Amino acid sequence: MVNGKTLTGLAFVSCIGLAWGTPPSNSDFDSVIHGIRSQTEIIQKSARNDFDASFIPKAPTKETMDWAQETTDLAKKNDRGVPIEYRSIIDNDRDDSLADSNSDIEMLVFISTSMGETSIRGLLESIAGQDNAVAIIRGLLPGDKSLNQTIKQLHTLMQGIEPIPNMILDPTLFQKYDIDSVPTVVVRSHDDEKELARFSGVYGLEWIKEQLNQGASGDMGAYGTVEHIAERNLIDEMQERASKLDIDRMKAEARARVWEKYDFTVLPSAITDRTRLVDPTVVVPKSIKDHEGNTIVEYGVLYNPLNSIPFTRRLVIFDATQKEQVAFVQNLPPIEQKMTVYMTTSIHRDNGWQHLKQIQDQLNAPVFLLNMEIVRTFQLQAVPSVVTANEHHFIVQEYGVGRA
Numbered sequence: 050m051v052n053g054k055t056l057t058g059l060a061f062v063s064c065i066g067l068a069w070g071t072p073p074s075n076s077d078f079d080s081v082i083h084g085i086r087s088q089t090e091i092i093q094k095s096a097r098n099d100f101d102a103s104f105i106p107k108a109p110t111k112e113t114m115d116w117a118q119e120t121t122d123l124a125k126k127n128d129r130g131v132p133i134e135y136r137s138i139i140d141n142d143r144d145d146s147l148a149d150s151n152s153d154i155e156m157l158v159f160i161s162t163s164m165g166e167t168s169i170r171g172l173l174e175s176i177a178g179q180d181n182a183v184a185i186i187r188g189l190l191p192g193d194k195s196l197n198q199t200i201k202q203l204h205t206l207m208q209g210i211e212p213i214p215n216m217i218l219d220p221t222l223f224q225k226y227d228i229d230s231v232p233t234v235v236v237r238s239h240d241d242e243k244e245l246a247r248f249s250g251v252y253g254l255e256w257i258k259e260q261l262n263q264g265a266s267g268d269m270g271a272y273g274t275v276e277h278i279a280e281r282n283l284i285d286e287m288q289e290r291a292s293k294l295d296i297d298r299m300k301a302e303a304r305a306r307v308w309e310k311y312d313f314t315v316l317p318s319a320i321t322d323r324t325r326l327v328d329p330t331v332v333v334p335k336s337i338k339d340h341e342g343n344t345i346v347e348y349g350v351l352y353n354p355l356n357s358i359p360f361t362r363r364l365v366i367f368d369a370t371q372k373e374q375v376a377f378v379q380n381l382p383p384i385e386q387k388m389t390v391y392m393t394t395s396i397h398r399d400n401g402w403q404h405l406k407q408i409q410d411q412l413n414a415p416v417f418l419l420n421m422e423i424v425r426t427f428q429l430q431a432v433p434s435v436v437t438a439n440e441h442h443f444i445v446q447e448y449g450v451g452r453a
């Protein structure tokens with residue numbers, strides 16, 4: 050028997066809550082058993098064959114899987130229902146706002162690589178240091194297959210320009226202001242985003258400021274050479290690539306891969322029959338309160354949860370990969386007024402979901418995966434083990450199944 054342990058984070062009582070039934074109303078309890086509940090949800094999902102797409106892991110060696118991940122991480126609905134919002138794509142030390150807090154206007158500078166590097170850098174240099182001006186690009190640069198590639202190229206393009214100019218990747222602004230050639234500068238109100246003036250073919254902002262000071266407004270036309278937009282609308286490109294993804298196949302592959310690297314909590318097989326008593330008495334590290342804030346157990350006292358929380362379940366821990374142990378567990382007689390909770394230390398990796406379903410069908414009950422929290426709580430040492438309790442102790446019974 051083990052006596053007077055210090056309880057860290059109330060983990061002990063939390064695990065008891067899982068095995069007991071309803072635990073005390075304490076947020077610490079719920080956080081400790083969250084992992085087990087997550088496993089339960091996965092298992093239940095698999096039984097219903099509705100494995101969630103969020104379980105799809107990234108496969109960086111496959112272009113389509115890269116895009117599946119980027120779609121999951123970056124495609125978000127904005128207030129117009131457009132499935133993208135790429136703001137602050139280029140890291141800098143500035144505020145994310147397009148305009149200085151003291152400015153009444155914003156200057157949106159629409160650019161494209163079709164303008165050539167020299168022209169782009171000239172515009173970026175005129176934007177640098179102006180908090181109410183931002184350069185905007187519509188999509189991935191020609192030849193790029195990922196956002197990371199485009200971001201790196203844009204960083205390279207801005208090298209040597211100080212301070213770093215504001216730049217974003219936002220195809221929705223190209224759509225909103227109907228931009229079909231570059232460079233185009235849209236001057237808009239900071240408050241309501243209403244377009245005040247528009248200039249095309251202008252490769253610096255100083256002249257535009259002069260025109261604005263002289264009262265220029267509306268579409269001022271083209272003052273120089275304009276170019277087509279080389280970058281495809283990123284919204285269209287992502288939607289097209291997403292439509293080509295075989296989501297059902299990827300979900301099936303991800304589901305099949307779950308067991309390949311799963312870290313099972315393995316225990317050795319019991320050598321002989323043995324019964325041990327585990328004293329759950331602990332030194333409480335902080336006061337335990339109920340949902341109304343009333344103190345249930347004072348800080349620093351010796352506390353045995355069994356004195357106040359009846360243990361109404363039987364835990365059966367076994368190795369589902371061992372036929373003898375499965376047969377032993379299957380033949381255990383029921384215990385009146387005690388619900389049995391089954392936990393396995395392992396599942397066959399090559400056909401994990403099928404094997405898990407087979408075991409659950411044999412036992413006609415859910416089967417959970419053992420974790421170290423349960424091992425530490427009940428001081429498990431071998432399998433199969435059956436855990437019950439009397440008034441003051443847990444009773445851990447080990448069985449030497451299949452051994453002479």
